[in-house]
Structure formats: structure tokens, C-alpha cells
Amino acid sequence: MTRTAPRGLAPVRAVAGNGAVLIAKESSTTPAVTIHAAFHAGTVYDPPEHAGLAHFVSRTIDRGTETRTAEEIAESLDGRGVSLSVTVNRHVLSLICTCLVEDLDPILALVADIAMRPVFPAEEVETRRSEIVTLIRQDEDNPATVANEGMLADLYGQAHPYGRRPRGSVASVEAIDRAALRRFHAARFRPGSLSLVMVGDVETSRAIDAARAVFEPWRAAPADVALLPEPAAPGTRSVRVVPMMNKAQADIAYGFTTITRADPAYYAYWLMNNILGQYSIGGRLGDSIRERQGMAYYAFSSMDANVIAGPLTIRAGVSAANVDRALASIDDEVRRMASEGPLESEIKESRQYLIYSLPRTLETNVGIANYLQTEEFFGLGLDYDLRVAGLLEAVTREEVHEAARRTLDPRAATVVIAGPYAPR
Amino acid sequence: MSPQVHEEVLDNGLRVLAQEVRTAPLASVWCWYRVGSKDEGPGLTGVSHWVEHMNFKGTTNIPRDKVKGIIEQFGGYWNGYTWIDQTTYTETATRDALDRMLFIESERMANCLYDPADCESERTVIISELQGGENDPDTLLDQELTATAFRAHPYRHPTIGWLADLESMTREDLYGYYRRHYVPNNATLVIVGDIDTKDAMTRVVQHFGGIASGEVKRRRPTREPEQLGERRVTLSREGTTAYLKLGFHAPSLSDPDFFPVLVLDAVLTGAKGVNLWASFRTPPPQRSARLYRALVNTGLASSVMGGVIPTQDPFLYTISITATEGTPLDRVEAAALAELDRVRTGGVTPAELTKARNQLRARLVFENDSITNIAHQLGYFQTIADWRVFHSLRERIDAVTVEQVSAAAAARLAPANRTVGWFDPIPVSS
Numbered sequence: 036m037t038r039t040a041p042r043g044l045a046p047v048r049a050v051a052g053n054g055a056v057l058i059a060k061e062s063s064t065t066p067a068v069t070i071h072a073a074f075h076a077g078t079v080y081d082p083p084e085h086a087g088l089a090h091f092v093s094r095t096i097d098r099g100t101e102t103r104t105a106e107e108i109a110e111s112l113d114g115r116g117v118s119l120s121v122t123v124n125r126h127v128l129s130l131i132c133t134c135l136v137e138d139l140d141p142i143l144a145l146v147a148d149i150a151m152r153p154v155f156p157a158e159e160v161e162t163r164r165s166e167i168v169t170l171i172r173q174d175e176d177n178p179a180t181v182a183n184e185g186m187l188a189d190l191y192g193q194a195h196p197y198g199r200r201p202r203g204s205v206a207s208v209e210a211i212d213r214a215a216l217r218r219f220h221a222a223r224f225r226p227g228s229l230s231l232v233m234v235g236d237v238e239t240s241r242a243i244d245a246a247r248a249v250f251e252p253w254r255a256a257p258a259d260v261a262l263l264p265e266p267a268a269p270g271t272r273s274v275r276v277v278p279m280m281n282k283a284q285a286d287i288a289y290g291f292t293t294i295t296r297a298d299p300a301y302y303a304y305w306l307m308n309n310i311l312g313q314y315s316i317g318g319r320l321g322d323s324i325r326e327r328q329g330m331a332y333y334a335f336s337s338m339d340a341n342v343i344a345g346p347l348t349i350r351a352g353v354s355a356a357n358v359d360r361a362l363a364s365i366d367d368e369v370r371r372m373a374s375e376g377p378l379e380s381e382i383k384e385s386r387q388y389l390i391y392s393l394p395r396t397l398e399t400n401v402g403i404a405n406y407l408q409t410e411e412f413f414g415l416g417l418d419y420d421l422r423v424a425g426l427l428e429a430v431t432r433e434e435v436h437e438a439a440r441r442t443l444d445p446r447a448a449t450v451v452i453a454g455p456y457a458p459r
Numbered sequence: 460m461s462p463q464v465h466e467e468v469l470d471n472g473l474r475v476l477a478q479e480v481r482t483a484p485l486a487s488v489w490c491w492y493r494v495g496s497k498d499e500g501p502g503l504t505g506v507s508h509w510v511e512h513m514n515f516k517g518t519t520n521i522p523r524d525k526v527k528g529i530i531e532q533f534g535g536y537w538n539g540y541t542w543i544d545q546t547t548y549t550e551t552a553t554r555d556a557l558d559r560m561l562f563i564e565s566e567r568m569a570n571c572l573y574d575p576a577d578c579e580s581e582r583t584v585i586i587s588e589l590q591g592g593e594n595d596p597d598t599l600l601d602q603e604l605t606a607t608a609f610r611a612h613p614y615r616h617p618t619i620g621w622l623a624d625l626e627s628m629t630r631e632d633l634y635g636y637y638r639r640h641y642v643p644n645n646a647t648l649v650i651v652g653d654i655d656t657k658d659a660m661t662r663v664v665q666h667f668g669g670i671a672s673g674e675v676k677r678r679r680p681t682r683e684p685e686q687l688g689e690r691r692v693t694l695s696r697e698g699t700t701a702y703l704k705l706g707f708h709a710p711s712l713s714d715p716d717f718f719p720v721l722v723l724d725a726v727l728t729g730a731k732g733v734n735l736w737a738s739f740r741t742p743p744p745q746r747s748a749r750l751y752r753a754l755v756n757t758g759l760a761s762s763v764m765g766g767v768i769p770t771q772d773p774f775l776y777t778i779s780i781t782a783t784e785g786t787p788l789d790r791v792e793a794a795a796l797a798e799l800d801r802v803r804t805g806g807v808t809p810a811e812l813t814k815a816r817n818q819l820r821a822r823l824v825f826e827n828d829s830i831t832n833i834a835h836q837l838g839y840f841q842t843i844a845d846w847r848v849f850h851s852l853r854e855r856i857d858a859v860t861v862e863q864v865s866a867a868a869a870a871r872l873a874p875a876n877r878t879v880g881w882f883d884p885i886p887v888s889s
Contacts, residue, residue, distance in 0.1 A: 064482045065828045067821075109746030114814050116730065116821025118744045133741075133825050162758045165783040169700060169761040172784055176699040176887075178594055281697030281887055283590035315527040322527070329580030332588035352591045354583075384528050391534025391553055398483045399828045454594075 043421040044397065046232075046407055047239040051251045054227035058407050059242035060234045062400055068235030068242070069133045069400035072146055073408050076223035077126040079196035079261045079342075084210070087167070087203020088219050091211050093123040094167055096220070097130070098159035101152040103145075105159055111145055119146070125197060126261070126342055127412065128223075133400065136236045140245055143233075147249035150224060155216045164208060171202050178286040178453040181277050183348065185451035186288035189273055190346060191266050197345065226250065227257035230411045234400040263343045266292045272446050274362075277453040285358050285454025289349040289365055291442050296340045296413045302426050303434040304340060304347075304442075309385040310377045310435070311368065311443075312336025312349060319368045320349060328364065330357045347442060355456040362452075366445040373443040376436030390424045464837065464846065465656045469664065471672040472644025476837050476846055477659050478651045480830050486652035487551040487830040488560040490567065491838040494640040495544040496618040497772065498678055505620015506628060506636045508541040509585055513633055514548070514641075515539070516577045519570035521563070523577070529563060530556065536831075537563075542735070543614050544771045545842045546640075551831045554653040558662050564648065565666035568641050578630040586626075589619050596698050596882045597779060604880035605775065607692040608706045612683040614774055642673035647841045651834035683708070683773065690878040698884035701782040703760075703791050705799075706878040707871050709776035712769040712844050718855045719867035720767050720776060725815035726807050726864070727799075728765030728778065732822030733852060735768060736835040741825070744818055750778065753798040758783060759791050771843040776871065788881050803872040806865025819856045 046060040078089045097119055098105040112119055112132075119132045130150060134142040174180040184200050191198030202208070231250065233242040268291070279285075294300055312318040317325060317335040324334035331353045339345035349369075353361045397403050397420065410419045465477040496507050517523030530537045535552025548567060550560040592598045602617045609615030619625075648667070650659050686708060710716035721733070729745025732738035743764075745751045754760035760780045767776045782791045807815075827833050840848040848855075870876075 065824050067824050067828070106747070113729065113744040113747040114817060116744055116818035116825075118729075118742050120742060135821055135824060162756065165758050166755070166761040168784045169781060172699040173781070176596070279887075283593040284587065315531055325584055327580070329583040330587065332584055332591055352587060354587060354590060384532060388528075388531040388534055391532070392536070393534065394483050394485055394553060395534060395536060395551060398485060398830070401828075 043418060044403065044407070046417055047243060048417055049243050051226065051247055053251060053253055054257060055229040055231065055250050055253070056411060057243050057246045057250070058230065058232045058411065059239035060403055060407065061237065061239050062234055062403060063236045064400065066136045066236050067133050067400065068136050068139050068233055068237055069131070069404045070143060070146055071129060071131045071232045071404040071408055072150055073127045073129045073230045073412070074150070074224055075126060075228040075258060075260065076128040076219070077124050078199065078201045079125050079263060080219070080223055081196070081199065083194065085215050086199050086207040087201070088211055088215055089123050089128055090202045091167060091208065092216055092219050093121040093128055094163045095155050095160055095216060096153045097121055097149045098163065099154050099156040100148045101154055103148060105156065108145065108149070111141065115142065117142055123201065139237060139242070143245050144249050150229070151253050153220060155213050157213060160213055160216065167202060167208050168205050171205055171208065174202065178279050178282050178284070179350070179352065181279065181453035182286040182288035182451045183350065185275065185277055185453065186290050186348065186449055187346060189275060189451060190269065190290050190292060190449040195266060196261070196263055197266065197343070223258055225255040225258045226253045230408060232404045232407045234403045234407070261342070265343050268292050269447055269449055272448050272450070274450040274452070276456060276458055277451065278457065279453055280455045282454050284352055285355050285452055285456045287351045287353065287358065287361060287365070287450065287452050289448055289450045290346045291448060292344045293338055293347045293442055294340050294344055295342065298340065300434065300438055301340055302430045303438040304338060305389065306382060306385050306427065306430055307372070307377065307435045307438045308336055308338040308347060309389060310381045311372050314385050314388060319372065320365065323364050323368055324351055324361055328360070330361050355454060358452055358456045359459070362450065369443045369445050369448070372439045376439060377432060379432055382432055382435060386427050386430070389427055393420065393423070467660060469643065469668060471668070471670055473667050474647045474841065475660065475663055476647065476649045476841065477654065477656045478833065478837070479654055479656060480651055480833060481653050483830070484554050484653050485551060485830055486554045486557045486560065486650065486654050487549065487834040488557070488564060489547055489549045489649040489834045489838045490564040491545055491547045491647040491649065491842045492640055493645050493842055494546050495542055496616060497543050497613040498640070499613060499616070500678060502624055503628065503632060503636070504616045504624045505585070505618070506632060507546055508618055508620065509581065509625070509628065510633055510637050511539050511541045511546050512581050512585060513573055513578065513637070514567050514571050516574065516581070517572050518566040519572065521566050523574070530559065533559065542618055543774065545839070547838060549831065549835070557650070557654060557659065561662050561666045565670065568643065568646065568667070569670045571637060573630055573634040573637065575630050578633055582625065585619065586622065589622060589625065592619065596696070596700065597702050600694060600702050600704050600880050600882045601777070601779070603692050603694060604704045604706050604777070604878055607690050607880070608708065608775055608878040609683055611681045612772065613678070613681065614772065640675060642675060643667060643670050644672040645675045647838050649834045649838040651837070652830040680772070686876055689874050692878070693881040693883055695883050695885055697887045698882065699887065701786070701788050701884055702882040703780040703782060703788055703795065704880040705778040705795065706775040706880070707876050709767055709774055709871065711771060711773045712848065714773065716867050716871070717769065718859050719863040720871060721819065722812065722815045722856065722859045722864050723802070723807070723868050724765040724767045724776065725818050726811045727802065728763055730815060730818035730822050731766065732819065732826045733769055734826040734832060734836055735839060737826045737832050738822065749798055749802065750795065753794055754780060754791065757794065759786050759794055769840070769843060788883055792879065799872050802868045804869070806868060807861060809861055812859070812861050812864060816856055820853060823852055
């Protein structure tokens with residue numbers, strides 16, 4: 036076991052004999068424990084012919100194991116007031132729940148059983164398939180989702196794992212069978228791809244021991260890690276409109292590819308994104324589009340620097356009459372950030388905000404567990420919460436400006452507009 | 460034992476609740492006003508919410524261009540919300556920002572500017588918020604169902620307001636409403652976190668002590684007449700997915716039936732807890748709940764969610780259902796009503812009561828995991844009833860009996876008490 040200096044979060048991290056990473060952090064805020072089990076089993080691992088497979092697994096993995104029926108799992112969770120969330124993003128599928136501290140052992144055993152021995156019962160698969168199809172149809176009726184997924188498809192290409200719709204299409208989901216679900220599970224759910232975080236009112240040694248008891252007997256060779264093609268940054272601007280004339284408002288998604296999380300420029304990008312579209316209500320974008328022009332309830336940017344160069348996405352929801360003006364305003368702010376860079380005062384404000392907001396981020400068990408999983412996934416180190424302020428302090432104005440210059444160029448933006456809008 | 464809450468009422472009528480919680484070096488401040496959309500008259504629907512927006516636009520001593528960043532420099536979070544009974548504002552930041560947070564709230568109470576240009580600019584922001592909501596068929600149906608279920612009580616109109624009122628309201632309407640309701644004797648200030656109560660109270664007096672109280676003229680309350688028969692509303696609009704919503708007139712928090720109905724909802728759709736700020740962010744434990752089994756596990760619906768929320772006057776118990784692709788709404792409705800009939804006529808079992816209690820007890824623990832949530836709950840209950848209700852929740856849930864839940868089901872789920880809403884999609888034209 037390794038332990039960080041006795042300040043900051045100071046979690047305990049152990050690696051089980053089978054390669055599973057077990058992390059525990061004691062916190063006595065409430066008599067509860069958050070369990071967050073993450074596997075390298077995200078949507079990037081979908082085979083091209085089965086888009087939506089990881090998501091389908093996330094909807095069915097907890098519907099029966101070799102020793103428990105779906106009904107028994109439901110009773111075990113519901114009887115203790117536990118809600119198990121199974122989430123999936125580009126790289127990771129996570130099983131997350133919070134239980135009362137006295138329920139830690141049985142719930143941990145249940146989570147382990149679900150992760151290790153799911154059977155994907157045929158009846159459950161069919162029921163969940165119809166739920167997924169309904170979700171996809173709801174997405175198709177949602178301008179925000181249509182715009183965002185459309186922009187990523189255009190930016191990365193529909194065949195790229197970052198460009199595919201995470202839930203797949205109705206056709207691809209209809210083609211997924213039990214065998215595909217079982218194959219995905221067998222390939223991706225291995226002890227070596229598990230990172231288990233436990234945060235709550237329990238001694239760390241006791242939590243680690245409890246986790247060892249249920250996960251250590253699991254034996255399987257490590258899973259492959261995805262080798263993804265780096266996206267080619269588009270050299271030209273593209274604007275696509277998806278007419279949804281039955282809607283009241285249009286959504287704009289406007290994006291670029293950025294950098295990897297491991298890139299040394301990450302902290303400069305983080306500050307740049309905060310200034311552009313986060314600080315206060317939506318940074319410069321929010322100030323222009325919402326505060327000064329009154330065009331939108333939301334206008335902001337977000338950045339996902341990831342295993343490969345993830346997207347920087349700008350979003351705004353505006354009336355059809357304001358789409359052109361909002362798009363021009365986004366272009367202006369993007370161009371201004373790239374050409375002039377940030378003000379020193381903006382860097383100071385955003386840096387101070389990002390540093391001082393850490394205690395708030397780490398106030399709850401769920402917040403700490405998410406943070407520790409991010410540390411583990413990107414190999415940031417157990418003392419990252421202590422180092423992050425220094426990393427942000429070291430960023431210069433020129434580095435933030437350089438980040439903006441490298442990425443932000445309206446002439447190379449990928450834009451999708453979905454809603455009751457027809458271009459002039 | 461309940462945590463120690465310091466309660467004090469200043470000479471101007473401002474009620475202050477302070478609680479020391481030292482789990483993190485943070486402090487959370489919430490300022491609550493007893494004004495919500497139920498206080499709005501004809502032509503002014505949405506004014507409470509719009510006023511909330513305007514109260515982030517600068518004050519006499521916080522110029523508009525200084526609002527941005529005033530709390531962020533302490534790593535802080537700020538927000539506000541308006542609902543049917545209340546309007547509230549919050550900041551959570553490092554504990555050394557306490558004085559700044561109190562200053563902001565005192566300014567908000569007394570000195571907001573309502574610059575005419577800002578009022579106009581915010582009109583379109585709010586209309587954008589309304590239209591963004593209308594992009595969601597479920598939100599649209601919820602609005603229509605509520606308006607159909609209520610005939611007289613002002614809970615019938617949406618908190619965001621009707622579009623025509625948002626288009627016609629004036630700066631004078633907004634400012635007048637602000638001045639009438641934003642007085643210390645209509646507010647509760649809650650401070651929770653790594654604070655020293657004595658120090659905090661000294662600061663409160665410094666910032667708020669000089670604000671004059673005022674007369675709050677309330678609308679005469681209208682009691683919703685008893686519903687005499689089932690009501691229905693059908694939206695046939697372009698869309699991809701069918702939604703069903705059932706609304707039943709529900710007990711207010713002060714009604715002895717409230718906690719039995721809370722338990723009933725846990726039996727039907729899984730426990731949500733009673734924190735409007737936090738409860739709905741985590742899905743309920745519901746896979747063994749009656750309606751989940753009857754609708755989702757049978758493939759008729761992709762989701763079912765119930766909601767009973769503590770309110771000052773009787774509001775609605777709403778059950779929201781999304782039909783699976785290709786399933787006709789009449790089949791979904793028949794299955795839902797059959798299950799509700801079963802509980803209405805047969806009641807609940809002791810095992811179901813035990814499970815519901817366990818769920819609700821766990822949710823009470825989970826939803827109070829931060830100073831922001833604890834402060835929210837103190838202010839929320841004080842605004843609609845009394846903050847002490849927050850500390851008695853577990854006791855009240857534990858006291859609920861099988862007979863009370865069964866009786867509540869029989870009375871509240873009666874056909875004559877329900878409103879049925881359909882969003883029946885018609886194919887989207889290409």
C-alpha cells in the first residue's frame with residue numbers, strides 16, 4: 036500500500052494480486068459509503084458493427100448474475116434504499132452507489148457479483164432493448180442532443196469512436212444480441228481494468244479488506260487498452276442545419292478538437308476554457324450572448340481533454356430569429372480570444388476560482404469518489420489534489436494565449452444547428 | 460439528538476438560522492423569501508421568477524460589472540431558484556467568504572437596481588428559458604396537466620409564467636413586486652458550515668440590521684374546490700415519444716396525510732426523499748416498486764417516476780411515465796390505473812411499509828451530505844412551515860402505519876381526484 040503525505044485527501048491505494056486497483060478514503064460527514072467501480076469499458080470499445088454496445092451493457096449488466104435473479108438484485112438494493120447507477124462515457128463504464136455504512140459488505144458483494152458474473156437474461160435483454168430504442172427516439176427529438184451529437188460526428192467522423200452516438204442507432208441496437216453483450220463483458224471486464232473507489236464513514240483498511248474479499252478471487256488476463264486514431268483537425272469551417280420545425284428553440288453546437296489530458300498544455304487549456312465559456316455564467320460567451328445581448332438562457336463552453344484529443348464544445352440555446360446573431364457572437368468571442376488572448380485579470384480570476392473551488396468539489400463522498408477516479412484514470416497521482424494549485428499557478432498568460440491560438444479559429448469550426456431554423 | 464440550530468429574529472423581522480458544521484472549510488448561505496408563483500396575480504404570471512433573475516443584475520453597492528466574480532474569487536458557487544411557494548438565493552464558498560456572502564444577500568434584499576435596459580434584456584433570456592423547456596414534451600405536458608388539475612388555486616400557472624405575460628410585463632411591475640416582497644420580515648437567512656455562530660450573528664446584524672421592515676400584502680388565499688370527476692388533457696403534437704402523466708390532488712406538508720402519501724409514493728415508484736434541491740438528482744431505488752414492475756418490467760414503459768413534494772398548500776402527486784416505442788398510450792394508462800386501483804382497494808403490506816421506510820431513512824442520510832443541502836432544508840421548511848420539521852422527518856416517517864398509507868391510497872388515488880395527461884405524438888414532418 037502507498038499513502039500520500041498526511042494532508043489533502045490522502046487516500047489509501049492498494050493493488051490486488053489480480054491487478055484490480057482498490058482505493059479508499061475515510062470521511063465521516065454522513066454514516067454512508069459511496070462505492071464507485073470503474074472499468075475500461077466505455078463506448079470507444081464498441082465494435083463498428085455494434086454501435087451502442089457498451090451502453091447496452093450498462094443497461095443490462097445488473098439484471099441478473101449466475102447466482103442472483105434480476106428480482107433478487109432489485110430487492111437487495113431497494114430494501115436498503117440503494118440506487119445503483121451504471122453510467123458509461125467514452126472510456127469508462129462505472130457502477131456507482133451510496134449505501135448506509137452498515138450495508139457496505141452486502142452491497143460491495145452485490146456490486147462485485149454484478150461486475151464479475153452477469154448473465155444478461157434473454158427476457159431482460161429484450162425489455163431493456165425497447166427502453167434503449169425509446170431513449171434513442173427521445174434523443175432524436177431533442178435539439179440539444181441532436182446538435183451536440185451531430186457536431187461530434189462531423190468533427191471526428193461518424194466512424195471514429197469519439198464521433199459515434201454513444202447509444203448507437205435504432206438499427207445498431209436492434210442488431211445487438213446476448214452473445215454480443217457477453218463477448219463485450221468477457222473482453223472488457225477484467226480485474227486489471229477495474230478501479231474501485233470507496234469513500235465514506237469506514238476505516239480505509241477495513242474498506243480495502245472488504246474489497247479484497249470480494250474481488251481478489253477474480254482471475255482473468257488484463258484487457259487490451261484502446262488504441263485510437265488521433266483526429267485530424269478540420270482545416271475548414273463546416274455548418275450543418277438539422278431542421279426540427281416542431282421545436283420552440285434552436286440549439287447550436289460549435290466545436291474544435293483540443294489536446295490530450297496528458298499534454299503539458301492541459302492547465303493552460305483549462306484556464307482558457309474557463310475564461311471563454313465557464314467563469315461566472317458562461318465566461319465571455321455567457322457575458323456576450325446572455326448578459327449583454329439577452330439572446331439565450333445558456334451559452335457556455337466545455338472541454339474534454341482525454342486519452343486522445345477530445346473536443347472543446349460551445350453550446351447555446353436561442354430562438355430561431357437569433358441563431359445568426361448568436362453564431363456571429365460565438366465567432367467574435369472565439370476570434371477575440373485567439374487574437375488578443377486573455378487579460379491578466381481574467382487569468383487571475385479563473386485561476387483563483389479553480390483553486391479555491393476544490394474544497395467544494397471534495398465536500399461530499401460522491402464528489403471525492405469522482406475525483407479519485409479521475410486521478411486514477413489519468414495517472415495524476417494520489418497527491419494531485421495538493422499539486423493542482425501549483426500546476427495552475429505556473430501557467431502564464433502567454434501559454435493560455437497560445438492554447439487559444441492553437442485551437443480557436445472560426446474558419447475551422449465545426450457547427451451544427453438543430454431546431455426551427457432555416458438559414459437565410 | 461438533533462443538531463444545534465441557533466434561531467434569532469432581528470428587530471426588523473429577519474429570521475436567522477445558523478448551524479455549525481465543520482466537515483469542510485466551507486460556509487453556505489441561503490436567503491429565502493416567502494414569495495413564489497402562487498403569489499402572482501393575473502397578467503403577472505412569472506414575475507417572481509423574473510424578479511429572481513433581476514436580483515443578480517447589480518445593486519447600489521455592487522455595480523453590474525462587479526457582480527461577476529464576486530463569489531467566484533472565493534471558489535464559490537451561487538445560484539437561485541423560484542417555485543410555487545418560495546424564492547431563494549444561495550452561495551457556498553470557502554469560510555472566509557462568509558462576510559462577502561452576507562453582504563451580497565443584504566444588497567439583494569434592499570438595493571437591487573432594475574435598470575430598464577437590463578429588464579428588457581432579461582425578458583428575452585427568460586423567454587429563451589421558457590422555449591428551451593417547451594422543447595421537452597414532458598415539460599410541456601406537466602405544464603398542461605397542472606393547469607388542468609387546478610381550477611382556482613394559483614398553483615395552476617407555471618412558475619416561469621405564461622408567454623403573453625412575459626411579453627407584456629413592465630419594469631415597474633417587476634420593481635414594484637420586488638419592493639413589496641423583499642423585506643426582512645418576509646425572509647429567512649440560513650447560514651451553515653465552518654462558522655462561529657456568535658461571529659456570524661454579529662456580521663448578520665451589521666449587514667441586515669439597518670434594512671427596514673415592510674408590510675407584505677398577500678393575495679387572499681384561494682382554496683382549490685374539490686375535484687368532482689376525472690379530468691383529461693391530450694397534446695397531439697409532432698414528436699417521437701409518447702408520455703403519460705397522472706396528477707392527483709395531494710396533501711400539503713401540514714396535512715396529516717402528507718407522510719403516508721410520501722410512503723405510498725415510495726411503494727409505487729421508489730423513495731425520492733424530500734429535498735427539492737438534491738433528491739431528484741439521484742435516481743430512486745425503484746426496481747421492486749409496484750409501478751416499475753407493472754410498467755417498466757413488462758416493457759410498456761421505459762421509465763416511471765412519482766413525485767410528492769412538501770408544499771404550503773395542497774399541490775399534486777404526479778406520476779410521469781414514458782411509453783416505450785410503439786406502445787399505445789391507452790395500454791400504458793390501463794396498466795397504470797389497474798396497479799393504482801390495486802393499491803387503492805387492497806392497500807399496502809407491512810413488508811412494503813418496512814421497505815419504504817428503509818428507503819426514506821437512507822435518502823434522508825444521503826441527501827444531507829453537504830452544508831449546502833442542510834442549509835437548503837432548514838430554509839425550505841421554514842419558508843413553507845417550520846424549520847423544525849426538517850429534524851422530525853425520520854420520526855414522522857417511522858410513525859406512518861400500514862392503515863394510514865392504505866387509507867391515503869384509497870382517498871387520494873380515487874378516479875375523481877385524478878387528472879390524466881397524454882402527449883400523443885404525431886409523426887414529425889420531414
